[in-house]
Structure formats: structure tokens, C-alpha cells
Amino acid sequence: MRKFLLPALIAGLMSAHVHAFEPFVVRDIRVEGIQRTEAGTVFNYLPVRVGESFNEDKAAQAIKALFATGFFKDVRIEVEGDVLVVVLEERPAIASLEFTGMKEFDKEAIKKGLRDVGLAESRIFDRSVLDRAEQELKRQYLSRGRYSVEVKTVVTPLERNRVAINFQIDEGEVAKIRQINIVGAKSFKEKDLLKLITLTTPNWLSWYTKNDQYSKQKLSADVETLRSWYLDRGYLEFNVDSTQVSITPDKQDIYITISITEGEKYTVSGIKLSGELLLPEEELVKLVKLKPGDEFSRKKLTDTTKAISDRLGNEGYAFANVNSVPEPDKEKRTVSFTVFIDPGRKVYVRRINVLGNSKTADQVVRREFRQMEGAWYDGEKINRSRSRVDRLGYFDAVTVETPAVPGTTDQVDVNLTVKEKPTGNLMFGAGFSSSESLILSTSVSQQNLFGSGKSLSLSLNSGSINKTYSLSFTDPYYTPDGISRGYDLYLRNVNPTRLNLGNYRTSSVGAGLRWGFPIREDDRINFGLAVDQTSIDVYEDSPQRYIDFVNEFGDSNTSLLATVGWARDTRDSFIWPTTGAVRRVSGEIATPPGDLRYMKVSYQHQQFFPLWGDFVLMLNGELGYGRGYGDKPLPFYKNFYVGGIGSVRGFETASIGQRDRDGNGNLLRATIGGDRRVVMNAEMLFPFPGMGQDRSLRLGTFVDAGNVWATDESLNLGDLRYSAGLSVAWSSPMGPLKFSIAQPLSKEPTDRLQRFQFQLGNVF
Structure with a gap:
């Protein structure tokens, strides 16, 4: 052998x-x-x-x-x-993976991450893979500021050629930034520069922002923030010489030093255009943001090159190259620029790809596109398409990329990537008042039903005065060209007797059908038809005007309601708008063969103005007008009301305006509303201090004004009620929360106040 x-x-x-x-x-x-x-x-x-x-x-x-x-x-x-x-x-197989002492991370998430690198239960054990996993785990802890972390792995042999792996972790304490120094600043105070950057020493918000924990990425971003700050203020030669990060021997405290050289401030002496000017030079000159004599600003220079590039992009030149070359004069401290324009080749769009939409159907996104496949590239249409998709409200983020098609010189693809957010909403509203105590309201809605773009909502209001049950459904694309259709069903009971507002009750039930028609890119008109039946119960102690209305027109009225409206929405974002406007006009008219005859018209104009940084000014104005016709009055339960969230904060809901009187002429608590309404709001929106670039938490300071006037009153703007206060909006893990604290500035002794109001919601 x-x-x-x-x-x-x-x-x-x-x-x-x-x-x-x-x-x-x-x-x-x-x-x-x-x-x-x-x-x-x-x-x-x-x-x-x-x-x-x-x-x-x-x-x-x-x-x-x-x-x-x-x-x-x-x-x-x-x-x-x-x-x-x-x-x-x-080789032995891995029988189990265990983690001892891990608190910073979710164990299941870590297991999933280790599986991607080849370490998982039932897989073949490989010592080299285990070593890589151990190093990756340490890196994750370092990214969380735990520089004293210790990770040990224990491999225990088991029967049937298996092993058990246990990661023994001593997480240690999170290292905190104890001091940040900016060396070399002369033109600006160091404390003012420190306010510009995200990283900070521990403060009362650090538990949420984690900005007191060192991050290389955050430091790099902060360095660029400083650079932009100086370059936008004329410091052409600004330079960051070095960044030094040191940690104490016990790995608990971090010290950061940023050394800078400011240089001299420059002004612009001139700007000229050069290269292949496909468009009239006069038109291109209008796009130049910097003028001779201006203080140099990199932002304005960048805006100039971007505006020219975008303008060429609208003509199909997707790869236009626009560069500015500076010519500084150090003695005079001036700088001139030559803007070189190379339009490149004209290109067309081969394919439009929608990415990231695991729930939302492709067609829901594609029908908002204005750029077509096979057409010439148009930057304006692509940007408009992105804005329209963003305004749907289904996504947290919408980004567009236009990569060149490999192997071609005249084709691009449009890749639109979305980050979906929960579009189901379970909303709770609450308010406190001395008269009604706690008022609760609930609404359940799904704005993107089964990813189809259709919306369904159910509203329940459990207030002791108003109880409302409504169901609405809307198909925004009932036809391919954007005609919408919707249905509404509602049951509304009003019982103000508990608050001594006038002893009466109403019960309304109705159903309606709505249509919407796009007439321009950002404009829509809406038509609707509904049937409403309202029953009114009055009593001996009811206000006389209620009794008179029932005696004349009966205790049950059926109305045929026709509605018409126009809306224009040019906001840049549905969730966090910073620019653009919303304008709405709506009208409602009760027509034959219904029992009532009246008309109501409302107008709203809301405008957003970017100020500086992340500060945004929101101005809102609303007007309302109502009248009866055909010898019939405007029903008292169709009056306009003012007060509370959505109109004038700091006052109870619907509490502003003329009050009712009993049969003896005594003033009651009830407000009768009015047939004319004016509401004005001004609100400054800005990030919460200490949150850096995180926009999940915003503050607002506001001034509200408004009033209503009854039929027998003259409209006098001197009767307006005013309030001012502070608002907070937080996209919390529990859902969106809104708070407001308001102080009335102009009020009457009989006004009912409600200084604190809040609204909270949860998404699913």
C-alpha cells in the first residue's frame, strides 16, 4: 500500500x-x-x-x-x-453572539451590522472576521465620544464543533468638549464666532443635540462655516491654519483649538464675462450679484456662477461650466473677477428614475414631473418637479441628481431620490380654559393611502361644546391631467349650554362632493356641491335672536351648498417652507331648492420671507365676508369667529367679538360671531438655540391680531384684539408637538383668555 x-x-x-x-x-x-x-x-x-x-x-x-x-x-x-x-x-460554526455591558446601542441592530461583515449565528467562525468586527465595534463607540471603551471577545468551544462568542464591553464615560478656542480672530469677537459653529461645550440641551461630543465630521463642517463667514464678509485671504484636538489622559475631556488667519478685507473693482456667450450679454449681466464697489462675498459670487449655469441649463446645457477667476490688488485691497463661460454640449434626458419609494407608487411621484423623458434637459423644469414632489408632504427629503449616461456626451439620467416619512397621522389637540377645562380633539388621517397618493381622514372632536365626526376622501388625480375628486361626510353637534353661552343646540349632518382643476402650474380652482341638514333646539332661556330665527325659518333647515375656490401655492417646501406664498379664495353659497339663502367668501394670503441664516418671516392675512340674500339672513351658526389657535392666540377659541344678551338685556358670556372677519399674523421662525443645523426643533415669536363684526356693527380696525408670544414646534420621536404662550396686548374686560395652548400628534 x-x-x-x-x-x-x-x-x-x-x-x-x-x-x-x-x-x-x-x-x-x-x-x-x-x-x-x-x-x-x-x-x-x-x-x-x-x-x-x-x-x-x-x-x-x-x-x-x-x-x-x-x-x-x-x-x-x-x-x-x-x-x-x-x-x-x-471550522467551528457560531452558535451564539452575546453582548455584555452594551447600553449605548441596540443589540439587534449591532447584530445586523455584524452580519453584513460576515459574523453571524450559524455562520462559519473566522478569527480574522472576529477581529474586524471587534475593531468596527470600537469605531462605533468612538463615534459616540466614548474614547475609553474597552472591547474583549471571549470564544467558548461547544459540543458538535460549535463556538459561543461573547463581546465583553466596558463602555466608559462619554468624553465631553470642555473648551473650544479660536486663535487669530481680530475683526470679530471669539464668543460671536463660537456661536456660529455646531460643536459646543456642555449646556442644558446637550442631552438632546449631543453637540458637546467631538465628531470629526462636525468639526470639518464648523471649519467650513467659519470660512464661509469670513469669505462672505470680504476676507478674501482668510485661511484656517490648523485644527488641534487633544484629549486628557483619562479620556474624559476634549480640547479643540482652531487657528486662523483673517487677512485683509477686499472690495470688488469689477466683473467681466468671457467665453462662449450663447445668450445676450445684457441678459447674463443681470444675473451678476456682485457689483463694483461691493464688499467681496463668496456667496454672491457663487450665486452669480450658479445663476448663469442654471440659465444655461434651462436651454439644455446641463454640463455648462462657469468659473470665476480673481485678480486681487493687494495694495488697493480690491479684487476683480473674470467669469469664464463654457456651455458645453446640449443634452437631453434619457430616463427618469425614482428611488427610495418603498411604499409610494412610482406614478404618484412621476405625475408631478414637468421634465419629460426624451426631451431636452431643462433645469427649471427639473427644479420645479422636485418642488412639486416635496410639496406632496409624503417625504422627509427629496434630492435630484443628473448623472451623464456612460458612453455618451449628450444624454443624462434624472435620479430623484426620496426619503419616505409616515403619512398616517393620529392627531390630538388640547387646550385649557377656566370655563371648559380640558378640550380634546382627535383626527385620524392617511395622506398617502396604500402609497396611491389618495387621502382619507376621520376627525373626532370631543369638546364639551363641539362634537364633530367627519370622514373625507380625496383622489388628487381622478383624471391623468390632475383633476381631483373628493367626498365628505360629517355629523356636527353643538351644545354650548354648559358654558352659559346661550341655551341652544344644533345638530348638522351633511354630505358633499368636491372637484379640483389645475389651471396653471401652481394654481387650482375647486368646485363642490353638498347637502346639509341642520336641526336647532331652542329653549325658554335661549337668546332671543335664536328664538326669532327658529320661529321664522323653522327648527330644521336643509341647504344645498355650492362652493368654489382658487388656490396658488408657490412654497418651496410643505413641511418647512422658507420662501414662497399660499393664496386661497373660497366661496360658499346656499342655493335653491334649499331652505336657506346666504353667501360666504374668505381670502387668505400667507407669505414666507427668508431673512438671514435660518431665520424666516411668515406673514399671514385672512379676510371673511358673509351675507344673507333673498330676504333671509346669514344663519347665526354660520357666522365667522376669532380666537384661539389658528387666529389670535392668547384668547379662548371663538371668544372674540360682540357678546349676546338675555331677555333682560344682561350681557352673557356668549359671543355671537359676525359676518365680517379680519385676522393678521406675523411670526419669526428660527432654530432653537443650541440645536445648530438641526431643524427638528424651531422657535417662533409672533404677533396676532383679529376680530369679527356682527351685522349691526361698523367695521372698525380700532376694535382689533392683539396678542404676542412665543411658539415652539418640535418634530419629536412621539410625533409633531406645538406649544404657544401668548399675552394679549389689546383686550376688553369681557374677553376670555387662554394664554397657554398646545397641540400634539403621533404618526404611524
Whole structure:
């Protein structure tokens, strides 16, 4: 019998002596030592079959191939006569992964991440993979500011050739930034510059922002923020010389030093255009933001090159190259610029790709596009398409990229990537008052039903005065060209007797159908038709005007309500608008054959103005007018009301305006509303201090004004009620929360106040 041992390592490296044997014809192949691996898997990697000749080269190839699978710890090939014997020692399998002492991360999320690098239960154990996993785990802790973390791995052998892996972690304490110094600042105070950057020393918001924990990425961003600050204020030669980060021996405190050189301030002496000017020079000059004599500003210069590039993009030149070359005069401290324009080739869009929409159907996004496939590239249409998708309100983020098609010079693809957000909303509203105590309201809505873009909402209001139950459904694209259709059902009960507002009750039930028609890019007109039946209960102590209305027109009225409206929405974002406006006009008229005859018209204009940084000014104005016709008055329950969230904060809901009187002429608590309404709001929106660039928490300071006038009153703007206060909007993990604290500035002794109001919601 011939028997030769070919050591695996020697054969694999082919660098040591291999026992020689004569080539032979294989009569049989036997595999020994396997427990989990199928014999067929081994046969697939062998370079020889039964009946073929076997030699030393094939033996080396077989050993290399079997080692490359990663399944085996040792591989030997033996020869017994003309039988080939493959002897294997399998690597152990991972039976379990455990983490001891881990609090900073979710264990299941870490397991999922380790699975991506090859370390998971039931997989083959590999020491090199374990070492990489250990280093990756340490890196994750370092990214959270835990520089004193210690990670040890314990591998425990188990029966049936398995191992248990346990990561023993001592997380240590989070290192905090104790001091940040900016060295070299002369023109600006260091404390003012420190307010510009995200990283900070511990403060009362650090538990949420984590900005007192060092991050290389945040520091790089802060350095660029400083650079932009100086370059936008004329400091053309500004430079960041160095950034130094040091940590104390106990790895608890971090000190950051940023060294800068400000240089001199420059003014602009002139700007000229050069290159291939495809458009009239007069038109391009209008796009230049910097003028001779202006203080140099990199932002304005960048805006100039971007405006020219975008203008060329609107003509199909997607790859237009616009660069500015400075020519500084250090003695005079002036700088001139030559803007070189290279339009490149005109291109068209090959394909539009929608990415990231796991729930929302492609067509819901594509129908908002104004750029078409196969058409010439148009930057304005692409930007408008992105804005329209963003205004849907279904996504947290919408980004557009236009990569060139490989192998072509005149084609691009448009890749629109969205980050979906929950569009179902369970909203709770609450307010406190001395008269009604706690008022609760609830609404359930789904703005993107099953990803179709259709909306369904159910509203429940459990206030002690108003109880409302309504169901609405809207299909925004009932037809492919954007005609919408919606349905409404509602039941509304009003019972103000508990508040001594006048003893009466109304119960309304109705159903309606709505249509919307796009007439321009940002304009829509709406039409609706609804049937409403309202029953009124009055009592002996009810206000006389209620009794008179019921005596004249009956205690049950059926109305045929026709509605018409126009809306224009040019906001840049549905969630956090910073520019643009919303304008709405709506009208409602009760027509024959209904019992009532009246009309109501409302107008709203809301405008957003970007000021500086992330500060935005919102101005809102609303007007309302109502009248009866055909010898019938405007029903008292159709009056306009003012007060509370949505109109004038600081006052109870619907509490502003003329009050009712009883039969003896005594003033009641009830407000009768009015047929004319004016509301004005001015609100400054800005990030919460200490939050840096995080926009999940915003503050607002506001001034509200408004009033209503009854039929027998003259409209006098001197009667307006005013309030001012502070608002907070937080996109919290629990859902959107809104708070407001308001102080009335102009009020009457009979006004009812409600200084604190809040609204909270939860998404699903």
C-alpha cells in the first residue's frame, strides 16, 4: 500500500518539499472528517474525477481550492493504492453572539451590522472576521465620544464543533468638549464666532443635540462655516491654519483649538464675462450679484456662477461650466473677477428614475414631473418637479441628481431620490380654559393611502361644546391631467349650554362632493356641491335672536351648498417652507331648492420671507365676508369667529367679538360671531438655540391680531384684539408637538383668555 501525506500549508504555499508520488489513475475518492459540509461540495472543488489521472500539481490545486472555501481549518490529501482520500477538519460554526455591558446601542441592530461583515449565528467562525468586527465595534463607540471603551471577545468551544462568542464591553464615560478656542480672530469677537459653529461645550440641551461630543465630521463642517463667514464678509485671504484636538489622559475631556488667519478685507473693482456667450450679454449681466464697489462675498459670487449655469441649463446645457477667476490688488485691497463661460454640449434626458419609494407608487411621484423623458434637459423644469414632489408632504427629503449616461456626451439620467416619512397621522389637540377645562380633539388621517397618493381622514372632536365626526376622501388625480375628486361626510353637534353661552343646540349632518382643476402650474380652482341638514333646539332661556330665527325659518333647515375656490401655492417646501406664498379664495353659497339663502367668501394670503441664516418671516392675512340674500339672513351658526389657535392666540377659541344678551338685556358670556372677519399674523421662525443645523426643533415669536363684526356693527380696525408670544414646534420621536404662550396686548374686560395652548400628534 502506498500512503503519502501532503501537508496543507506546504501544498498551499508551494514553498516546501512535497512528498513525491507517481501519477496514478483514481479508482475511488473518499472524504473523511466532514460533519456539516456535504460530500458533493468537496467533490465540486476537486480538480480530478474517478477514472482520471492524479498527480502532484492536481493535489496542490485541490488543497488551495478547499482552503479558499473558508469552511475548513485543515486539509490533507492521502493516497491509499489507487484510492484518493481527502481528510478535512471543519471550522467551528457560531452558535451564539452575546453582548455584555452594551447600553449605548441596540443589540439587534449591532447584530445586523455584524452580519453584513460576515459574523453571524450559524455562520462559519473566522478569527480574522472576529477581529474586524471587534475593531468596527470600537469605531462605533468612538463615534459616540466614548474614547475609553474597552472591547474583549471571549470564544467558548461547544459540543458538535460549535463556538459561543461573547463581546465583553466596558463602555466608559462619554468624553465631553470642555473648551473650544479660536486663535487669530481680530475683526470679530471669539464668543460671536463660537456661536456660529455646531460643536459646543456642555449646556442644558446637550442631552438632546449631543453637540458637546467631538465628531470629526462636525468639526470639518464648523471649519467650513467659519470660512464661509469670513469669505462672505470680504476676507478674501482668510485661511484656517490648523485644527488641534487633544484629549486628557483619562479620556474624559476634549480640547479643540482652531487657528486662523483673517487677512485683509477686499472690495470688488469689477466683473467681466468671457467665453462662449450663447445668450445676450445684457441678459447674463443681470444675473451678476456682485457689483463694483461691493464688499467681496463668496456667496454672491457663487450665486452669480450658479445663476448663469442654471440659465444655461434651462436651454439644455446641463454640463455648462462657469468659473470665476480673481485678480486681487493687494495694495488697493480690491479684487476683480473674470467669469469664464463654457456651455458645453446640449443634452437631453434619457430616463427618469425614482428611488427610495418603498411604499409610494412610482406614478404618484412621476405625475408631478414637468421634465419629460426624451426631451431636452431643462433645469427649471427639473427644479420645479422636485418642488412639486416635496410639496406632496409624503417625504422627509427629496434630492435630484443628473448623472451623464456612460458612453455618451449628450444624454443624462434624472435620479430623484426620496426619503419616505409616515403619512398616517393620529392627531390630538388640547387646550385649557377656566370655563371648559380640558378640550380634546382627535383626527385620524392617511395622506398617502396604500402609497396611491389618495387621502382619507376621520376627525373626532370631543369638546364639551363641539362634537364633530367627519370622514373625507380625496383622489388628487381622478383624471391623468390632475383633476381631483373628493367626498365628505360629517355629523356636527353643538351644545354650548354648559358654558352659559346661550341655551341652544344644533345638530348638522351633511354630505358633499368636491372637484379640483389645475389651471396653471401652481394654481387650482375647486368646485363642490353638498347637502346639509341642520336641526336647532331652542329653549325658554335661549337668546332671543335664536328664538326669532327658529320661529321664522323653522327648527330644521336643509341647504344645498355650492362652493368654489382658487388656490396658488408657490412654497418651496410643505413641511418647512422658507420662501414662497399660499393664496386661497373660497366661496360658499346656499342655493335653491334649499331652505336657506346666504353667501360666504374668505381670502387668505400667507407669505414666507427668508431673512438671514435660518431665520424666516411668515406673514399671514385672512379676510371673511358673509351675507344673507333673498330676504333671509346669514344663519347665526354660520357666522365667522376669532380666537384661539389658528387666529389670535392668547384668547379662548371663538371668544372674540360682540357678546349676546338675555331677555333682560344682561350681557352673557356668549359671543355671537359676525359676518365680517379680519385676522393678521406675523411670526419669526428660527432654530432653537443650541440645536445648530438641526431643524427638528424651531422657535417662533409672533404677533396676532383679529376680530369679527356682527351685522349691526361698523367695521372698525380700532376694535382689533392683539396678542404676542412665543411658539415652539418640535418634530419629536412621539410625533409633531406645538406649544404657544401668548399675552394679549389689546383686550376688553369681557374677553376670555387662554394664554397657554398646545397641540400634539403621533404618526404611524
